Amino acid sequence: MPEIHAAGYSPTIKKRALSRKLLAARKEIGLTTTDVCKQLRWSPSKLNYIEKAKWIEPSSDAVTDLCEVYGIEGDERDALIRLTREARQRGWWSKYNDVFDNEFPGFEAAASSVDTFQHTFLPGLLQIAGYIEVVTIAAGIEDPAEVKRHVAARLERQKILTQVDGASRLRAVIDENVIARVRQLPVGEAQLRHLLDMATRPNVELQVIRTGIGPYRGAGEAFTCLGFADPGERDIVFLETTIDNRLLEEKDELRAYRERFAQLCTIALAPGATKAYLAQQLEITG
Numbered sequence: 001m002p003e004i005h006a007a008g009y010s011p012t013i014k015k016r017a018l019s020r021k022l023l024a025a026r027k028e029i030g031l032t033t034t035d036v037c038k039q040l041r042w043s044p045s046k047l048n049y050i051e052k053a054k055w056i057e058p059s060s061d062a063v064t065d066l067c068e069v070y071g072i073e074g075d076e077r078d079a080l081i082r083l084t085r086e087a088r089q090r091g092w093w094s095k096y097n098d099v100f101d102n103e104f105p106g107f108e109a110a111a112s113s114v115d116t117f118q119h120t121f122l123p124g125l126l127q128i129a130g131y132i133e134v135v136t137i138a139a140g141i142e143d144p145a146e147v148k149r150h151v152a153a154r155l156e157r158q159k160i161l162t163q164v165d166g167a168s169r170l171r172a173v174i175d176e177n178v179i180a181r182v183r184q185l186p187v188g189e190a191q192l193r194h195l196l197d198m199a200t201r202p203n204v205e206l207q208v209i210r211t212g213i214g215p216y217r218g219a220g221e222a223f224t225c226l227g228f229a230d231p232g233e234r235d236i237v238f239l240e241t242t243i244d245n246r247l248l249e250e251k252d253e254l255r256a257y258r259e260r261f262a263q264l265c266t267i268a269l270a271p272g273a274t275k276a277y278l279a280q281q282l283e284i285t286g
Contacts, residue, residue, distance in 0.1 A: 012106025013233065015087035019053035021080060022063070025070040026051075040065055058087045096153035098146075102245045104238050105157055111168055113227035114160075115261050119175040119219060122182065125158050126172065126206075128194045130187030161204065171205045173264045175219070179208060179281060189285045196278040199271070207268035208277055216267055218260045225257055 026036060033047050049055045050062065063084045067077045093105035108114065116123045121135055129151050136150045160168040182188050199206045209216065224238045237248040237257045248254070269277055 011087050011089045011091050012103050013110040013228070014083055014089075015055070015058055016053045017233070018058060018063070018080065018083045018087050019051055019055075021083070022066055022070075023051045025066070025072060029070055031069070036066070036069055039069055058084045060084050092156055093153070096149065096156075099150050099153040102247070104245065104247070107226055107236055107238075107247070108157065108168075109160060110228060111160070111226040112166070112229040113169045113171070114224060115171045115227070115258075116222075116224040117173045117218070117261060117264050118178060118222045120178065120222065122174065122178055122191070122195070123170070123172045123224075124154055125161055125170055126195055126198055127154060127158075128187065128191050129155060131182070131185070131191045134185060134187065161198070161201070167203050169203045169205075171207075171261075171265075173207045173209060173261070173268050175209050176211045179278075180211075183281060183285050189282065192278060192282050192285060196275060196282065199275050199278065205271045206274050206278075207265060207271060208274045209264065209268045213267060216264075218264050223257055223260075225254070225261060 026033075033044060033051075036042070037044055037047055046062075050058075050066075060081055063080055064077075067073070067080060072080065091106050091109060093100055093109070096105075114125065116125075121127075122131065127135070132151045132154050133147055136147050141147055141150065161170055179192070182191050185191070195206065198204050221239065221241070226236045226238065228235060234249050234251075235254050237253060239246045239248065248257070268274070
């Protein structure tokens with residue numbers, strides 16, 4: 001059975017690694033999900049949730065039962081049980097489950113790279129507190145306590161860019177219309193200055209697509225691609241829509257969005273030109 005590593009420190013990633021390991025073990029001995037459910041007297045949905053990493057809190061008892069069926073013993077079993085305990089740990093985002101309605105922060109926390117295209121709002125990793133407050137209220141959240149929690153949660157996310165060890169790399173492509181809307185805000189100057197400051201960091205690249213180029217291919221929807229240092233971890237594409245949020249991880253889906261991001265980069269201002277553009281916008285705003 002191939003060894004599987006759980007990349008990063010995120011319990012979300014560890015849970016996905018655990019599920020992948022158990023799925024590989026079942027396939028290696030040639031059992032179907034029906035075979036396993038019959039032996040353990042489980043419902044098909046229980047095993048499905050385990051293998052697709054949809055379980056909320058991984059169970060050591062369930063993993064032990066599966067090890068019995070799959071013939072996993074000794075050190076390998078101990079490693080799986082240890083991984084189960086780690087996957088049950090609560091990440092910082094768990095205390096903000098009223099803010100985040102999906103596991104994206106858990107995946108983002110373990111990502112070594114973040115590539116994002118935004119055409120309406122600034123990337124969440126680059127927003128200052130005042131801007132977060134404005135867009136939160138615009139989304140219909142008006143209670144001051146709720147707004148405060150949204151600000152705190154989103155600022156916590158940004159630590160992946162500034163942590164001393166293993167800071168994530170961010171590449172962001174932003175439509176110029178986003179910058180135009182930022183300039184109109186009372187916090188506009190502070191937000192633009194923050195963008196320029198972040199653009200000088202070695203792990204951050206910003207590119208702006210000027211409106212002068214007209215309609216362009218790939219402008220339809222905002223998206224974020226998360227990459228992981230561990231070659232055993234499959235990358236993720238996150239789509240946020242007005243109806244739901246989707247995490248895509250099929251190879252053809254990943255390839256399509258990677259290609260789309262590369263195309264957007266080619267029509268956007270280069271990182272150096274983008275910094276000059278932001279400096280110019282600050283002069284106009286100031």
